[in-house]
Amino acid sequence: LAKTTQPISMDSYEGQEVNITCSHNNIATNDYITWYQQFPSQGPRFIIQGYKTKVTNEVASLFIPADRKSSTLSLPRVSLSDTAVYYCLVGRSGGYNKLIFGAGTRLAVHP
Amino acid sequence: NAGVTQTPKFRILKIGQSMTLQCTQDMNHNYMYWYRQDPGMGLKLIYYSVGAGITDKGEVPNGYNVSRSTTEDFPLRLELAAPSQTSVYFCAGGTSGGPGADTQYFGPGTRLTVL
Numbered sequence: 001l002a003k004t005t006q007p008i009s010m011d012s013y014e015g016q017e018v019n020i021t022c023s024h025n026n027i028a029t030n031d032y033i034t035w036y037q038q039f040p041s042q043g044p045r046f047i048i049q050g051y052k053t054k055v056t057n058e059v060a061s062l063f064i065p066a067d068r069k070s071s072t073l074s075l076p077r078v079s080l081s082d083t084a085v086y087y088c089l090v091g092r093s094g095g096y097n098k099l100i101f102g103a104g105t106r107l108a109v110h111p
Numbered sequence: 112n113a114g115v116t117q118t119p120k121f122r123i124l125k126i127g128q129s130m131t132l133q134c135t136q137d138m139n140h141n142y143m144y145w146y147r148q149d150p151g152m153g154l155k156l157i158y159y160s161v162g163a164g165i166t167d168k169g170e171v172p173n174g175y176n177v178s179r180s181t182t183e184d185f186p187l188r189l190e191l192a193a194p195s196q197t198s199v200y201f202c203a204g205g206t207s208g209g210p211g212a213d214t215q216y217f218g219p220g221t222r223l224t225v226l
Contacts, residue, residue, distance in 0.1 A: 101146070103153045
């Protein structure tokens with residue numbers, strides 16, 4: 001499984017755009033990139049998934065450069081309710097037992 | 112459509128006791144997973160299943176057992192509870208959009224304390 005590296009924490013203010021970058025230098029050809037959001041005392045929630053270029057949904061955008069060695073989750077105009085931990089997962093190369101959530105990025109949105 | 116449900120929400124066990132954490136999904140997902148999450152840490156995969164009757168170990172299976180007799184249910188069994196098993200346990204159901212394109216849907220979690 002491709003190892004991922006994300007910032008441990010980030011701070012932002014309401015109304016700003018937040019970009020969280022995940023590095024995955026050894027991503028495999030078949031690997032997709034998936035982001036999850038976790039609020040305190042809740043299970044993670046799927047946000048967005050992509051393979052290359054740009055993916056956008058009602059919650060976020062995911063930017064993936066041509067070499068796919070990194071990806072950026074973009075949250076437009078964050079609010080206090082976006083305060084959460086964000087996890088970047090890359091593929092499941094080799095089987096399901098290699099699905100690993102790292103420590104994630106703890107985003108704090110301030111008034 | 113309730114998604115993934117877990118019971119109980121909270122439980123306190125004494126060392127050496129056993130219990131079963133229940134997980135049920137109504138999304139007809141073939142794939143199901145059990146994770147544990149220690150305070151301030153990411154999730155670690157305990158066991159997973161790719162369909163009824165098929166289970167396999169994840170990253171941290173020691174001290175746990177699972178069974179998958181139906182598509183809907185995936186219970187997790189702790190036989191001899193130890194303080195190291197104090198954690199929050201999440202069950203998830205999943206779909207696959209192709210190799211490496213899995214999506215998982217998580218339950219609300221069970222907070223277990225072993226004293």
